[in-house]
Amino acid sequence: xxxxxxxxxxxxxxxxxxxxxxxxxxxxxxxxxxxxxxxxxxxxxxxxxxxxxxxxxxxxxxxxxxxxxxxxxxxxxxxxxxxxxxxxxxxxxxxxxxxxxxxxxxxxxxxxxxxxxxxxxxxxxxxxxxxxxx
Amino acid sequence: xxxxxxxxxxxxxxxxxxxxxxxxxxxxxxxxxxxxxxxxxxxxxxxxxxxxxxxxxxxxxxxxxxxxxxxxxxxxxxxxxxxxxxxxxxxxxxxxxxxxxxxxxxxxxxxxxxxxxxxxxxxxxxxxxxxxxxxxxxxxxx
Numbered sequence: 243x244x245x246x247x248x249x250x251x252x253x254x255x256x257x258x259x260x261x262x263x264x265x266x267x268x269x270x271x272x273x274x275x276x277x278x279x280x281x282x283x284x285x286x287x288x289x290x291x292x293x294x295x296x297x298x299x300x301x302x303x304x305x306x307x308x309x310x311x312x313x314x315x316x317x318x319x320x321x322x323x324x325x326x327x328x329x330x331x332x333x334x335x336x337x338x339x340x341x342x343x344x345x346x347x348x349x350x351x352x353x354x355x356x357x358x359x360x361x362x363x364x365x366x367x368x369x370x371x372x373x374x375x376x
Numbered sequence: 377x378x379x380x381x382x383x384x385x386x387x388x389x390x391x392x393x394x395x396x397x398x399x400x401x402x403x404x405x406x407x408x409x410x411x412x413x414x415x416x417x418x419x420x421x422x423x424x425x426x427x428x429x430x431x432x433x434x435x436x437x438x439x440x441x442x443x444x445x446x447x448x449x450x451x452x453x454x455x456x457x458x459x460x461x462x463x464x465x466x467x468x469x470x471x472x473x474x475x476x477x478x479x480x481x482x483x484x485x486x487x488x489x490x491x492x493x494x495x496x497x498x499x500x501x502x503x504x505x506x507x508x509x510x511x512x513x514x515x516x517x518x
Contacts, residue, residue, distance in 0.1 A: 244404040248411040255415030262418075291419040293412075300405060300466060302412035304419050353418055356483070360411050363494050367407070370501050375508040 245371075247297040248364040252357045254296060254303035259354040261306045262289045266347045273338040276326050284336040286312035286343075312337050383453055390455055392511065396504045398436050402429060403497040405464060410490045413469075413481050421478040424471070424486065427464035 265287045275284040289306045296303035314337045322331030409425055416422040447454070471480040 244401070244408045247408045251408065251411045251415045258415075259418075291416070293416050293419050293422045296412075298408075300412070300425075300464070301408045302416055302422070302425070304415050349418065356414055356417070356487070360414050360490065363490070364407065364411070367404075367494060367497050370498060374501060375505055 244298075244301075245364050245368050247301040249361060250296045251301050251303045252361040252364065254294070254305055255357040256354055256361075258289070258291055258304045258306050259350045259357070261309075262291075262350045263347065263354070265289050265309060266343050266350060269338045269343050270340065270347075272336055273340055273343075275336055276324070276333055283316050283334045284338070285316075286314075286336065286338045288312055386453075386455065389511065393504060393507060395437065396500055396507065399433055400497065400500045400504070402433055402436065402464065403493060403500060406493050407490070407497065409464075409466065410486060410493060413486045414483070414490065417479070417481045417483055417486075419479060422481060423479075424469040424481045425466045426469055426489070427466050432464040 269286045272284040278284040287309050290308045291304050292307040293302045294305045316334045316337040318332045319335050321333045324333045327333050413424045
């Protein structure tokens, strides 16, 4: 029954988008974390989406294949009183771009909503199929 | 009723509904493909896929689908048919405005097609229901 595959496809997209949303939340929460668990400034994390077949070749779901760290340099802030400032008085801040993360958040949330709608439509069609001939 | 009479009635019922059944199965397949496009709206380098519904349905009805496996009939009471696994030939959608990451999913197009396909699926269900009802009234003869 192909419509059950639709559930899986939309479900995989919802999982992927929620992982993306998680990464955004982590980035925004740590936008000012000058020291992370490894002693270095926090680095922005980005998810990588890959299309993946679900059940049949025609149904392409999506999954997060890896979470990569943004390699761009962190921004430098002059704050000589900070305990982590270098000899010139500069502190390396995380390389999180807050504006970029906000647009990422909106995009993830919209995609999630769309996939919920897809799932609702598939459910409605399946329920109607169950009442066939009545 | 004789055995052959039963077979004739069943075959006729099967033939009566098979067109709608094939169309509905293809609609469900297309719904799945379109859901895949919507799911991959943010996947870099994903190319939106779709198939020509009309052409595929005609091919399926003409029995020209190479992939469809015909059922073996070893008894006169068996119904002729395929395993229903008609695999549509998927094409790639031509994007109106291609995006920078190589993704060709255009949400407006996909959502329109998705809604349209869902509507036709429901229409197919209604047709089948009405056919069953008219068949029932013919059988009951009241």
